[in-house]
Amino acid sequence: MFCPPWEAPGDRRQRFNASTLQQLLRASTSNTDCVQKRTPIAGMTTLHPDSHSDIQDESVDPSAAPSRSSTPHTPSRDRSLSIDSVRPPLPPRPNSLNLLNDETAFRASLQAEATTAVSRADIDTQAPDAGNAHSTLAVRGVPRGLKAKASLNQLASPKGSEAGDSASIRSSIQNGDIGDVEALFRDFVTAAPGDHSDAASLLHFPEFPADDVDDTGFLSEFEPVGELNEEAGNEDLLLQRWKAKQKHYLILSAAGKPIWTRHGDGGLISTYVGVIQTIISFYEDAGDQLRSFSAEDSKFVIVTRGPLHFVAISRMMESDNQLRLQLEALYMQILSTLTLPSLTHLFSLRPSTDLKRPLQGSETLLSSLADSFTRGSPSTLLSALECLKIRKVHRQSINNALLKTKATNLLYGLVVAGGRLVSVVRPKKHSLHPGDLQLLFNMIFEADGVKAGGGESWIPVCLPGFNSSGYLYMYVSFLDLRDDVDENEDISKDESVAIVLISPDKESFFEMQEMRDSLVGQMEKNGSLKVIKAAIDQGRPATTDIVPGSVLHHFLYKSRANVQFTMSSYSPEFTSISRRRRLMSIYNNLHGSIHAKNTSVKVHHCVSRSASSFAWMTAVFELYCIAEPNANRNALVQSAAKIAQWVHQEEERLFIIGGAVCAVLTCLAPTQTLTSKRRFSD
Amino acid sequence: MASRQPAGARPGAKFAQFKLVLLGESAVGKSSLVLRFVKDQFDDYRESTIGAAFLTQTISLDESTTVKFEIWDTAGQERYKSLAPMYYRNANCAVVVYDITQAASLDKAKAWVKELQRQANENIVIALAGNKLDLVTESPDKRAIPTADAEAYAREAGLLFFETSAKSSTNVRELFTAIAKKLPLDQAGPRNLRGAAPRPGVDLRPEAPGTQGAGACNC
Numbered sequence: 001m002f003c004p005p006w007e008a009p010g011d012r013r014q015r016f017n018a019s020t021l022q023q024l025l026r027a028s029t030s031n032t033d034c035v036q037k038r039t040p041i042a043g044m045t046t047l048h049p050d051s052h053s054d055i056q057d058e059s060v061d062p063s064a065a066p067s068r069s070s071t072p073h074t075p076s077r078d079r080s081l082s083i084d085s086v087r088p089p090l091p092p093r094p095n096s097l098n099l100l101n102d103e104t105a106f107r108a109s110l111q112a113e114a115t116t117a118v119s120r121a122d123i124d125t126q127a128p129d130a131g132n133a134h135s136t137l138a139v140r141g142v143p144r145g146l147k148a149k150a151s152l153n154q155l156a157s158p159k160g161s162e163a164g165d166s167a168s169i170r171s172s173i174q175n176g177d178i179g180d181v182e183a184l185f186r187d188f189v190t191a192a193p194g195d196h197s198d199a200a201s202l203l204h205f206p207e208f209p210a211d212d213v214d215d216t217g218f219l220s221e222f223e224p225v226g227e228l229n230e231e232a233g234n235e236d237l238l239l240q241r242w243k244a245k246q247k248h249y250l251i252l253s254a255a256g257k258p259i260w261t262r263h264g265d266g267g268l269i270s271t272y273v274g275v276i277q278t279i280i281s282f283y284e285d286a287g288d289q290l291r292s293f294s295a296e297d298s299k300f301v302i303v304t305r306g307p308l309h310f311v312a313i314s315r316m317m318e319s320d321n322q323l324r325l326q327l328e329a330l331y332m333q334i335l336s337t338l339t340l341p342s343l344t345h346l347f348s349l350r351p352s353t354d355l356k357r358p359l360q361g362s363e364t365l366l367s368s369l370a371d372s373f374t375r376g377s378p379s380t381l382l383s384a385l386e387c388l389k390i391r392k393v394h395r396q397s398i399n400n401a402l403l404k405t406k407a408t409n410l411l412y413g414l415v416v417a418g419g420r421l422v423s424v425v426r427p428k429k430h431s432l433h434p435g436d437l438q439l440l441f442n443m444i445f446e447a448d449g450v451k452a453g454g455g456e457s458w459i460p461v462c463l464p465g466f467n468s469s470g471y472l473y474m475y476v477s478f479l480d481l482r483d484d485v486d487e488n489e490d491i492s493k494d495e496s497v498a499i500v501l502i503s504p505d506k507e508s509f510f511e512m513q514e515m516r517d518s519l520v521g522q523m524e525k526n527g528s529l530k531v532i533k534a535a536i537d538q539g540r541p542a543t544t545d546i547v548p549g550s551v552l553h554h555f556l557y558k559s560r561a562n563v564q565f566t567m568s569s570y571s572p573e574f575t576s577i578s579r580r581r582r583l584m585s586i587y588n589n590l591h592g593s594i595h596a597k598n599t600s601v602k603v604h605h606c607v608s609r610s611a612s613s614f615a616w617m618t619a620v621f622e623l624y625c626i627a628e629p630n631a632n633r634n635a636l637v638q639s640a641a642k643i644a645q646w647v648h649q650e651e652e653r654l655f656i657i658g659g660a661v662c663a664v665l666t667c668l669a670p671t672q673t674l675t676s677k678r679r680f681s682d
Numbered sequence: 683m684a685s686r687q688p689a690g691a692r693p694g695a696k697f698a699q700f701k702l703v704l705l706g707e708s709a710v711g712k713s714s715l716v717l718r719f720v721k722d723q724f725d726d727y728r729e730s731t732i733g734a735a736f737l738t739q740t741i742s743l744d745e746s747t748t749v750k751f752e753i754w755d756t757a758g759q760e761r762y763k764s765l766a767p768m769y770y771r772n773a774n775c776a777v778v779v780y781d782i783t784q785a786a787s788l789d790k791a792k793a794w795v796k797e798l799q800r801q802a803n804e805n806i807v808i809a810l811a812g813n814k815l816d817l818v819t820e821s822p823d824k825r826a827i828p829t830a831d832a833e834a835y836a837r838e839a840g841l842l843f844f845e846t847s848a849k850s851s852t853n854v855r856e857l858f859t860a861i862a863k864k865l866p867l868d869q870a871g872p873r874n875l876r877g878a879a880p881r882p883g884v885d886l887r888p889e890a891p892g893t894q895g896a897g898a899c900n901c
Contacts, residue, residue: 337761338761357760358760358761360708360730360759360760360761361708361730361731361732361757361758361759362730362732364729364730365732443732447729447732448728448729449729449730449731449732450732450733452713452717452725452728452729454717454720454721454723454735454737455720455735455736455737455738455753455755456735456736456737457732457733457734457735457736458733458734458735458736459732459733459734460733460762460765461733474733506765506768507768509736513736
């Protein structure tokens with residue numbers, strides 16, 4: 001069997017070495033208090049120069065200054081210069097410390113921060129697969145790691161003496177610190193030189209007010225790499241573009257056939273698919289399953305479902321779990337196109353089946369799903385749905401209109417405004433799965449196939465959460481609510497309102513069409529259409545609308561019982577796509593920290609140079625919010641509490657909660673909540 | 683289904699409504715033809731149709747005759763094939779589309795014609811449309827199917843035939859007009875009705891918009 005050079009058969013033992021190295025390292029530097037505190041951080045931050053403000057312990061992380069000076073792209077360099085200038089220049093930090101950048105170190109370093117109720121032992125168990133995940137890193141890293149350890153000790157001694165002096169300075173300057181949120185972007189910082197400017201601009205997030213980020217760097221992520229010309233003369237160029245992408249998704253069959261790739265095409269990347277297949281099957285042959293591994297700044301996550309391997313390669317600092325969730329969603333999309341029995345059947349007939357053909361035409365759905373993950377989707381992160389905020393009575397009258405016009409063959413009826421649910425009708429014993437709705441909303445609002453049709457659509461679709469073995473038939477019609485209609489102007493995604501009617505009967509198109517006509521008639525008559533339009537025009541509230549003078553810039557609130565979320569407006573700070581991505585990365589990180597396995601974190605506060613962020617989890621809700629880096633912690637917490645209070649007051653407007661009639665969906669029954677959590681969170 | 687213009691419209695004016703289905707291999711330009719016909723628009727980069735789209739368009743044949751098409755624009759992918767009978771079962775007319783730069787697409791079109799002639803309404807009017815004429819106008823060597831070959835086949839099989847371009851709008855309106863002219867406007871007999879059990883209300887609903895449509899066209 002072909003073995004890639006870095007996959008030496010003995011590497012499992014070496015992997016073990018790599019993770020034990022962490023402990024060794026910790027032990028070797030534990031003579032002094034301040035060094036011990038710093039060690040895990042140093043391990044992590046070798047890639048990204050930063051330090052952490054620790055609200056539990058205001059002691060200083062002396063490693064910050066030297067590392068900052070070694071990295072010219074550090075965003076807040078100017079601000080920190082004054083601090084640096086009083087220090088003797090230190091040698092640049094060796095890159096070999098890369099080794100320490102594994103998840104254990106990353107997690108462990110978080111522990112030194114402002115989390116509550118976490119013990120070090122807990123942290124070590126947060127990443128149970130960290131040990132077996134980093135095979136390539138381990139093989140390459142071990143010799144380097146020894147060096148790293150040595151140099152770390154060297155670095156440690158001079159700074160240890162300095163720490164006491166700098167403590168007072170550093171603890172008073174909060175925004176000079178870089179927290180784990182910055183570490184989130186350590187991949188960008190260590191990216192190849194070519195990527196550096198893009199990455200840096202994305203990273204650069206010094207102040208909130210201006211939203212002048214250049215999006216072109218991040219937007220190129222979504223551009224096609226182009227097609228091979230006839231002589232394949234441009235292959236190198238295309239591969240170069242392909243490799244420059246921050247994120248890849250690949251689907252291949254167990255037999256190694258490329259099925260779909262977000263960037264490029266099967267022909268271009270066949271060698272890479274071959275390598276991935278080899279790596280996966282190497283572990284399979286040993287009766288093992290490869291779940292993830294890291295190579296330098298890229299994380300590889302593999303999910304195997306039946307005859308398919310789903311691979312995510314990310315340089316965007318997402319956790320294994322988050323990437324796994326995204327791959328699950330891609331699998332659901334494939335099921336939604338083919339149904340589980342027909343997928344199984346295809347491969348049982350012929351294991352070497354080329355699934356590309358049966359999936360033809362649905363690639364765009366996979367791509368738009370993948371792109372929404374790359375852009376960062378609160379809905380995916382929280383595994384929840386967003387609803388349009390309207391008054392309870394108004395929602396009630398839309399519910400009533402749905403019930404009144406309900407066709408006999410209707411299973412689910414939805415009114416959706418730009419991906420936000422307005423109202424739902426469903427039969428008593430069936431509930432809707434958020435994962436299914438995510439697929440539907442992706443199809444209707446994100447992908448162009450349905451909307452571009454320009455008419456009403458009738459689409460066979462399998463909702464895998466509802467029943468993965470058969471098709472339902474979905475009627476989709478868009479409403480035009482604009483007053484001053486310019487025919488040629490496309491309705492933006494947020495503004496389009498769709499009536500979605502789902503029936504198990506494939507012949508019921510005209511019945512659904514009739515229901516749509518009378519539903520729209522009803523809604524026009526009772527003013528609901530105007531209400532919906534007004535709610536869309538109003539948009540999401542800004543944090544300052546809710547809490548005047550709030551330090552918060554953005555928040556996400558998930559109501560756990562309803563499996564729904566609400567959030568503040570993206571504008572003015574987060575309208576650009578790269579800033580939004582960055583915001584979502586901060587949320588990803590918060591979410592990852594608070595949902596880490598085997599912890600009971602309830603509150604997580606984290607200060608970085610770019611933002612201070614706060615997560616709060618109770619049995620009822622999860623609240624995540626972002627403020628300026630130097631925001632006062634008390635003000636932050638007060639604002640968060642006010643947001644929670646506001647949501648509680650507005651609950652019946654923000655969320656769809658148990659309709660008056662039994663047949664009206666409360667979005668999810670409690671039992672469904674459990675299933676959805678199992679499916680989407682783990 | 684063809685039906686007479688209801689009372690109240692201009693005396694002697696005729697109004698008819700027909701079901702039309704578009705079939706053909708994926709990516710030959712079915713949706714583009716429809717979009718050009720219905721909205722007079724064209725997208726260079728169009729995503730594949732998902733499922734099927736339902737659109738309507740009304741045209742005037744002459745001063746007194748108005749025809750409304752109810753159009754099923756189907757997706758060309760193989761996996762939707764089993765749904766096709768639902769769309770052509772009661773169709774009065776069909777446009778089978780191929781791509782004149784892709785030889786295999788005509789074979790697929792022939793298969794559709796065969797299926798329609800065997801399974802669909804016996805009086806169905808079928809038009810064969812060789813799309814993407816604009817590509818051939820730009821560089822003639824791209825053509826994979828000579829006009830004469832397709833024309834000969836169409837004559838043999840009794841089809842209307844046009845080479846079209848949704849992009850440049852060539853022959854699109856002509857195609858649909860020719861179909862409308864060939865449809866039995868004056869003899870709205872039972873053969874033009876929907877299946878044995880028409881859904882309730884079906885005969886009533888189109889009339890109101892039909893009246894308006896006719897009015898608008900004749901003003």
